[in-house]
Each structure stands twice: as C-alpha cells, then as structure tokens.
Amino acid sequence: MVLILENIAKHVSLTAEEQALFLSKLETNTYKAKTILLNAGEVCKHSYFVNSGILRSFNINDNIVEHVLSFACEGWWMSDMYSYFSQKPGQLFIEVLEEAEVVSLSKENQEQLYREIPKLERFFRILIENSLVANQQRLMDNLSLPAEERFEKFCAKYGTLVHKVPQKQIASFIGVTPEFFSKMKARLLKK
Amino acid sequence: MVLILENIAKHVSLTAEEQALFLSKLETNTYKAKTILLNAGEVCKHSYFVNSGILRSFNINDNIVEHVLSFACEGWWMSDMYSYFSQKPGQLFIEVLEEAEVVSLSKENQEQLYREIPKLERFFRILIENSLVANQQRLMDNLSLPAEERFEKFCAKYGTLVHKVPQKQIASFIGVTPEFFSKMKARLLKK
DNA sequence: ATCTTTTCTTAATCTACATTAAGTGCTTTT
DNA sequence: AAAAGCACTTAATGTAGATTAAGAAAAGAT
Structure with a gap:
C-alpha cells in the first residue's frame, strides 16, 4: 500500500x-x-x-x-x-x-x-x-509520425512492456496491423 | 463576462x-x-x-x-x-x-x-x-475510423466551424492532406 | 507428452491516402 | 485595377500500411 x-x-x-x-x-x-x-x-x-x-x-x-x-x-x-x-x-x-x-x-x-x-x-x-x-x-x-517512430516513442515510454505483452497488442496500440508490425520489426532489426 | x-x-x-x-x-x-x-x-x-x-x-x-x-x-x-x-x-x-x-x-x-x-x-x-x-x-x-467518418464526427461536434475555418485546417485536424480532403468532399456531395 | 489454440512471420495483392504538379478562382495588398 | 498571394480543385503517380492466406513457432490445455 x-x-x-x-x-x-x-x-x-x-x-x-x-x-x-x-x-x-x-x-x-x-x-x-x-x-x-x-x-x-x-x-x-x-x-x-x-x-x-x-x-x-x-x-x-x-x-x-x-x-x-x-x-x-x-x-x-x-x-x-x-x-x-x-x-x-x-x-x-x-x-x-x-x-x-x-x-x-x-x-x-x-x-x-x-x-x-x-x-x-x-x-x-x-x-x-x-x-x-x-x-x-x-x-x-x-x-x-510514421508507424516506425510511433513505435520508438512507445519503447521509450513503455520500455518494460515491450517484451511482456503480446506484440499484436503493441501493434494495435500504435495503430497498425500485427502483420505490418511484424514486417516493420524485421526491418528495424536489420539496422 | x-x-x-x-x-x-x-x-x-x-x-x-x-x-x-x-x-x-x-x-x-x-x-x-x-x-x-x-x-x-x-x-x-x-x-x-x-x-x-x-x-x-x-x-x-x-x-x-x-x-x-x-x-x-x-x-x-x-x-x-x-x-x-x-x-x-x-x-x-x-x-x-x-x-x-x-x-x-x-x-x-x-x-x-x-x-x-x-x-x-x-x-x-x-x-x-x-x-x-x-x-x-x-x-x-x-x-x-476512415477519414470520411472522422469528418462526419467533426461536423457533428464542430458544426458551426465547418464553413468558417479554411478547409485545409479541417483536413489537418482530422488527419488528411488538403488534396485528399477536397476529393473526399466532392465524393460526399455526390451522395 | 500430445493436442489445441493463439501468436508471430512471410509473401502476394490491394487500397486509402500522400505527393507532385498544374490550373482556377478568391482575397488582400499596393 | 493590377499584382500577388492564398485556398481550393483535379489528376497522375507513388507508397505506407491493410488484407488475405498459409505456414511456423510458441503457449496452454488435457
């Protein structure tokens, strides 16, 4: 308490x-x-x-x-x-x-x-x-902002959540489909 | 006052x-x-x-x-x-x-x-x-919601503004370009 | 451990909306 | 009243992200 x-x-x-x-x-x-x-x-x-x-x-x-x-x-x-x-x-x-x-x-x-x-x-x-x-x-x-930057901002603010909640829900939060989010994530990892 | x-x-x-x-x-x-x-x-x-x-x-x-x-x-x-x-x-x-x-x-x-x-x-x-x-x-x-419905909601809430403020600013408020807004408006008028 | 369900990925196709560009009609300025 | 500057339109082309579909991987249930 x-x-x-x-x-x-x-x-x-x-x-x-x-x-x-x-x-x-x-x-x-x-x-x-x-x-x-x-x-x-x-x-x-x-x-x-x-x-x-x-x-x-x-x-x-x-x-x-x-x-x-x-x-x-x-x-x-x-x-x-x-x-x-x-x-x-x-x-x-x-x-x-x-x-x-x-x-x-x-x-x-x-x-x-x-x-x-x-x-x-x-x-x-x-x-x-x-x-x-x-x-x-x-x-x-x-x-x-494009989805990618919205995701970066999400990470900055909710860092602890990124690996704890289903990724499709993060996708929904930032306003994209799970499929697009997955593709975007793969793209980010290559950098 | x-x-x-x-x-x-x-x-x-x-x-x-x-x-x-x-x-x-x-x-x-x-x-x-x-x-x-x-x-x-x-x-x-x-x-x-x-x-x-x-x-x-x-x-x-x-x-x-x-x-x-x-x-x-x-x-x-x-x-x-x-x-x-x-x-x-x-x-x-x-x-x-x-x-x-x-x-x-x-x-x-x-x-x-x-x-x-x-x-x-x-x-x-x-x-x-x-x-x-x-x-x-x-x-x-x-x-x-798609842009068209966002515009409908805007009209419902800010009806008095629709004809008073430049249309490009309404476009910006609902999140589309002035060009797209113009096209969308033309489409809505045909109905 | 196996079966089931849910989550995640990949890829092809599609679409809502952006961009660029050119033209028209307003206002505003001078 | 001409010039200049905005606001709006129209149209061609481009793209971020959606949709559909199918398979792989992970998580839960029995």
Missing part, C-alpha cells in the same frame, strides 16, 4: 490521519491474467491503481477488431474515464494481462474523499492534467 | 463575492484575425476562454507541415496544456482565426484562485476530465 501513498506525496502532502482515511476507502485485490475487470456496456464503478502486474484497456469495433487504448503497469491508474466520470455505460474493456495486485477506488468513495480531504481534489486534478497532456501528445504523434 | 460565470455555474456554485474575486483575476482583450497569442518555443503563461470568435492551436513539424490540434469557439477554453501546466516552453502555436474577444487567466492567478476558492479546483478538474474523455475518443477514432 505504500506505493499509492508515495504517488500522492509527489503532488500533495497528507497528514497521518488523512493517509489512514484515504487508505480506509481502498480495496486491494489480486487478479489472475485474463481476468476481465470491466466489460463494454457496463458502468465503470472503480478506478484501478496497479501495485504490480499489467492491465490494458481496449474496445471492440463492430464486434470484430480490438483497439488497445492503454496499458497500465506498476504505479499507473486505469479506468474507462468516460464511464467512470459520467457513470454511464462505456465502450471499454479492462483486462488483466499479467497477474496483478490492484487497488480499487469506487466512484462514491472518491467523491466522499473529495469532500473530506479537499487536497485530494488537487492530487487527482494534477493526475488528470498529466494524462491529458500525454494523450494530446499521442494524438499529435498519430497525426504526424 | 457573463458567459464564463454561466460556464462555472454548470459545475460549482460561487457566492457573489467569489464571483467578484474570480472576475478580478481575469483580463479581457479583443484580437484581430491572424494574431498569434502564443508561439512555439515560448512558455504558455495564460489560459484563454473564448467569448466570441475562433482560435486554433497547431504545431509545425520540421519547419514544414502544420498540424491542427484543436479549435476553440464561444464558450471553450484554449491553451498549450503541456506548457501551461509545466511552465516550460511548448511546441504549440495559438492563433486567432476570426476576430475574437478572449478572457485571459494567468497561471499565477489560477494558482491563487485555487488557494482562495477551493471550489474552483473542482471546476477545473471537471473541465479537464471532460477534455481528457473527448481526447481519448478522438484518439480511438483516429485509430479505427
């Missing part, structure tokens, strides 16, 4: 009581690989913080094609933000890729925490600000 | 004094079309709220290709979020597309407001949450 507190301490400082109150609202679980934490069509009731292991979020287009939106490993948050914020059914699946210890924060508890510890409002604001900036950068990269 | 208060009232309610304090931190200016509010390489010191007119943000790749990241019209906020949040030099330009009345909030004043009116922390958190959700959706659309 220390990881999540360290995480918070980077942006706001909580007293010992506040820390205890915060922790009391959390639930920790361990899930095996392939566990589905959220199905498309459901309301996302929790935000997940990853203590260990790997999660991913994706949607399925016309019941056929999977598109990976994001990965989360140690120290990252994960949710279907649209569904979580609005409490309406979303389009994302959240799946455990590698056995994971996950801290869950329910939407109700989060709202309560905002009231009881206003500093947390700041913490989550900053978290979301950083998310938004990263997301905008990724969007610009997708508009302006 | 009413528009920005209405905007806030949608998410949090301020007392008359709080409203006055908030307004005292703002500055309103009118800018002619083609005014550059922010250059790439500069630190983004203000967040802009559009009372009227149109702004856009874009970057320039290798000194050649422009990529439009976003448009802002009446009631929207605009900034280089990376640069504004981090107060480091950014890569975005912000330009006035159509003569605009713009409310400026400086980073320092925003931080002061967070301290003096904690409710505003909530307001801006919600604003950024919504931004993030929209951005994620746009990213997914770019990964999974």
